[in-house]
Amino acid sequence: MKSAPLHWKESERVKKLLEYEVLDTEAEKSFDDLTELASEICGTPISLISLVDPDRQWFKSKVGLGANETNRDIAFCSHAILQDEVFEVEDTSKDERFFDNPLVTENPDIRFYAGMPLKSPEGLPIGTLCVIDRIPKKLDAHQKKALEILGREVINQLELRVKTKRLEQANQFKTEFLSNMSHEIRTPLNAIIGFSELLLSDADTLLKDKQARSYIENIDFSGKHLLSMVNAVLELSKIEAGKMTLEPQHFDVCDTVDNVLNMLNVKAQEQGINISHSYSSDSNFEVYLDPGKLSQIIINLVNNSIKFSNSGTTITLNLEIQSNQAIINIIDEGVGISEQDLPNIFDKYHQVGNKKAHGTGLGLSITLGLLELMNGEISVSSEVGKGTHIRLEIPLPVVKKQVQKKPTQSEKHLPPGKSILVVEDNNINQVLVKAMLENLGCIVSLADNGLQGVQLCKDNTFDLVLMDINLPDINGFEATEQIKTNKPNQTVVALTADVFVDDKDSLFALKLTKPITFSGLSEAITQVLS
Incomplete structure (x- = not known):
C-alpha cells in the first residue's frame, strides 16, 4: 500500500x-x-x-x-x-x-x-x-463528464454557504450599526421634540412672546421632520433585517382610512389639492389586519400623490372590501412617472421624478416591504402629465373575533398619585420624562443606571417602572430580569431609542420608542396601569 x-x-x-x-x-x-x-x-x-x-x-x-x-x-x-x-x-x-x-x-x-x-x-x-x-x-465519457459537473456543483453549494454567511454577517453588522445610530440620534431628538411639545402645550403661560412661540414651533416642526427622515431609514432597515412584525387586530377599516385622509387633507388643502374617497363592501368594513401598517402604506402613497400634484387637481381613493381581500385604488392627476422610471420606483437607491422633492425617497420601498409582509400586491400605471394609478390588493385572513371587555369611564383616565420609577442614564431625558409624568399627577423617582434601578425596586414599591435599554452598567433586559426575580408582578415598560430592540422573553408590558410624546406616554401608562 x-x-x-x-x-x-x-x-x-x-x-x-x-x-x-x-x-x-x-x-x-x-x-x-x-x-x-x-x-x-x-x-x-x-x-x-x-x-x-x-x-x-x-x-x-x-x-x-x-x-x-x-x-x-x-x-x-x-x-x-x-x-x-x-x-x-x-x-x-x-x-x-x-x-x-x-x-x-x-x-x-x-x-x-x-x-x-x-x-x-x-x-x-x-x-x-x-x-x-x-x-x-x-x-464511459458521459459518466466522467457527469461526475465533473456534479463535483463543480458541490463546490458551488459550498461557495453559496460562504456567501450566505457573509451576507448574514454584513446584515448583522448593519443592524448593529443602525441600532446604535437609532439610539444616538433619537435620544437628543427625544429632548428636542418632548420639551417643544411641553412648551407648546401651555403656550399661553410659558410662551407669551409671539416670536418665541414661533421659534419653538419651528423647532418642533424641524425636529419632527428630522424624526420622519430617521424613521424612514430605520423602518426600511427593520424590514430588510426581518425584524418588522405584524400586529393584526379587528377594526373598522373605514374609520382608519377616514382618520388618515383627514390628517393628509390638511397638507393637500394647503397646496390647493382635493382628496375624495369612496367605500364599498360585499359584507361589512371590519377587517383583521395591522391598522398601523395599513395606515402607513396609505400615508406613503397619498403623500407621494400630494407631493407630485399641482393645485386644482384631485386625488381619489377607492376602498373595496371583498370576501377575502381589500382592494385600494389611489388615482391622482399629478405629473406622472415616465416609462423608463416606472421599473425603478421601488428601488431605495433610485429616486425618480423631481430630485428636489423633500423626503428620503424611501416611501415606496417601505410600502412594498410592508405589503410583502402582509402578503399583499401592488401595481402601478402612470402617464407623464396625466397622473398615476396605484392598485393594492391585500388578503384578509378570517380570524374569529374575541369579545373584549370595554373599559369603564374610570379606566379611561390615569388616577393621580401613581408611583413611577424612571431608569434613565441621560440627564436631559430624565428631566423631560419627569416633567411629563408630573404633569400627569405621578410621583416620580429616578435611577441613573440599571443596578440603581434594581436596588430601588428592592427597597420601594412602584406602580410602574420605565426602563431604558442602553444603560452604562447592566442593560435594561438584565435589570428587568433582576427586578422580576425579586418582584415577579412588577410592571415594566421599555423606554428606548433603539427601534431594533426585540423583547423575545416578553419581559416588558409595552415598548415605548423615543422620541416620546406627552399624549403617547399618557396613553401607554393608562393602558398598562388600568
Missing part, C-alpha cells in the same frame, strides 16, 4: 477547507441529492462527498456506506486531490498502490474507485465527489 503524499499547497488547502465550516456538520439534502445522482449516473452502489483534513477523510454526504470517516493514510481521496481531472482506479486488486489497502482487503471491499477533485475557485482541492463499486469497472 502506498499512502499519498501531501498536496504541494497543503496548508493553503486545509485553510480553505476550514473556511467553508462544513466539517462535522449535519447531513444536508442539497449535498445528498448530488451523491445520489452521482451513484445513479455512474451505476455504483456507493457514492461519497469526501473532505480531506490533515488527519482523515470525512464524509459530508454518503450513499451505500455506513462509516462517517476513515484515516487519511488509507484514503483513495488523498490520491485523488493530487489530480486535475477524475482520478479512476478500474481494478484496485491489480494496482500496486491499493491492492493491500484495508479498504480493499476488508469492508467495504473496494474494487473500483473514481473521484472528481473538489476544487475551490482558487484551485485548491478540499476533497472529492467519488463513486465506488465492489467489482472492477470503467466509467
Whole structure:
C-alpha cells in the first residue's frame, strides 16, 4: 500500500477547507441529492462527498456506506486531490498502490474507485465527489463528464454557504450599526421634540412672546421632520433585517382610512389639492389586519400623490372590501412617472421624478416591504402629465373575533398619585420624562443606571417602572430580569431609542420608542396601569 503524499499547497488547502465550516456538520439534502445522482449516473452502489483534513477523510454526504470517516493514510481521496481531472482506479486488486489497502482487503471491499477533485475557485482541492463499486469497472465519457459537473456543483453549494454567511454577517453588522445610530440620534431628538411639545402645550403661560412661540414651533416642526427622515431609514432597515412584525387586530377599516385622509387633507388643502374617497363592501368594513401598517402604506402613497400634484387637481381613493381581500385604488392627476422610471420606483437607491422633492425617497420601498409582509400586491400605471394609478390588493385572513371587555369611564383616565420609577442614564431625558409624568399627577423617582434601578425596586414599591435599554452598567433586559426575580408582578415598560430592540422573553408590558410624546406616554401608562 502506498499512502499519498501531501498536496504541494497543503496548508493553503486545509485553510480553505476550514473556511467553508462544513466539517462535522449535519447531513444536508442539497449535498445528498448530488451523491445520489452521482451513484445513479455512474451505476455504483456507493457514492461519497469526501473532505480531506490533515488527519482523515470525512464524509459530508454518503450513499451505500455506513462509516462517517476513515484515516487519511488509507484514503483513495488523498490520491485523488493530487489530480486535475477524475482520478479512476478500474481494478484496485491489480494496482500496486491499493491492492493491500484495508479498504480493499476488508469492508467495504473496494474494487473500483473514481473521484472528481473538489476544487475551490482558487484551485485548491478540499476533497472529492467519488463513486465506488465492489467489482472492477470503467466509467464511459458521459459518466466522467457527469461526475465533473456534479463535483463543480458541490463546490458551488459550498461557495453559496460562504456567501450566505457573509451576507448574514454584513446584515448583522448593519443592524448593529443602525441600532446604535437609532439610539444616538433619537435620544437628543427625544429632548428636542418632548420639551417643544411641553412648551407648546401651555403656550399661553410659558410662551407669551409671539416670536418665541414661533421659534419653538419651528423647532418642533424641524425636529419632527428630522424624526420622519430617521424613521424612514430605520423602518426600511427593520424590514430588510426581518425584524418588522405584524400586529393584526379587528377594526373598522373605514374609520382608519377616514382618520388618515383627514390628517393628509390638511397638507393637500394647503397646496390647493382635493382628496375624495369612496367605500364599498360585499359584507361589512371590519377587517383583521395591522391598522398601523395599513395606515402607513396609505400615508406613503397619498403623500407621494400630494407631493407630485399641482393645485386644482384631485386625488381619489377607492376602498373595496371583498370576501377575502381589500382592494385600494389611489388615482391622482399629478405629473406622472415616465416609462423608463416606472421599473425603478421601488428601488431605495433610485429616486425618480423631481430630485428636489423633500423626503428620503424611501416611501415606496417601505410600502412594498410592508405589503410583502402582509402578503399583499401592488401595481402601478402612470402617464407623464396625466397622473398615476396605484392598485393594492391585500388578503384578509378570517380570524374569529374575541369579545373584549370595554373599559369603564374610570379606566379611561390615569388616577393621580401613581408611583413611577424612571431608569434613565441621560440627564436631559430624565428631566423631560419627569416633567411629563408630573404633569400627569405621578410621583416620580429616578435611577441613573440599571443596578440603581434594581436596588430601588428592592427597597420601594412602584406602580410602574420605565426602563431604558442602553444603560452604562447592566442593560435594561438584565435589570428587568433582576427586578422580576425579586418582584415577579412588577410592571415594566421599555423606554428606548433603539427601534431594533426585540423583547423575545416578553419581559416588558409595552415598548415605548423615543422620541416620546406627552399624549403617547399618557396613553401607554393608562393602558398598562388600568
